[in-house]
Amino acid sequence: MSNLENMTLSMLKELEPKIPSLSGFISRNLVRTYSEFVEVLYRDIDRIIYKIQENPELRQNDSEDRLTIDIINLLCMMGYNASHDTKVRGHADILVVKNDFMWIGEAKIHSSYPYLWKGFQQLSTRYSVADSNQKDGGIIIYIRQANAREVMDKWRKHLLKKNLSNYSCTTCEIRKLCFFTSHEHVSSGEPFRIRHMPVILHFKPQDHGSTPSGGAASAYEQTE
């Protein structure tokens, strides 16, 4: 292990592959603006999602809350002030606070696009106001059926049909399965940017006899 007495920035970086949750430690501490806060947060949420996706077979029966609380707990361990069900004009699934900055997330297990739309509306019209301290929010979509790309593309098309004011949509450059939408927030009249983030929980190995829990994954194959 490195010299703990005089730990340089490069030594800390070298430890990141062994201790992945240390990744971004310095960046998190040097955040000064809202956009930096959100950028660093998204990088960390992606890391957590990648970690969760490593064991989908263990997640087949997890509820929306169970999955979301695990994400929040991992954010807290990284040092985030993150909480579940905190009262912000309602009970938001995920609230991350840094000084005055706020990021609100809504999480849904994908079962239908109207259900995701319900989450979008909760986030956009109940919990947020899109003021300068909370210009961004996120929707985390747990996907147990096959082809997350197709789900995200269909969700994108579904949103387009909603005729939201000043609506735009862009693909995320960091994680291609994610996309950003922006629309005029009804309460503030300001743009509200939402990152739509899938969590791939599909698990249906094709090698003979290796599906551990039998029907759990296949039940979600019928969703579309």
Place this chain on the structure above:
Amino acid sequence: MISKQGILQLIHEDWGQRSQSRICADILDYLINSRSPNSLYLTYGSLRRIIKIACEDSELLTAVQYLCGDKIHLLEVKFELIENDKHIEITDHEIIHARTTGQLIHPESGESIDNFEERVCMYFQPSSLVQGILQ
């Protein structure tokens, strides 16, 4: 104002039975029992000597990261150059600039340092919250 018990509860909620719970508790104890916390200069090495349990470095590092975070925020991350036993403080602003440009401007000589990540060390100081903790 927050109580020591309140902080311990938050730590336990996040870490449960993991070693980090105990590491954070030991550091909290050390900070609030220090006569002049503002003058403390803490490194990962000195923090390791404070804690009373045997633990992996990875557990220490993640516990310290947690204590530097927004939820508990008992520790502030600081940066410095160490040259011939001389400690030269580097401000957050200087580090941000260096990370953006790839070059650190030496605060005393004005010289540009390319490999600054190999030369800048981290240390920790108690945050302003520490003195407000009710025992």
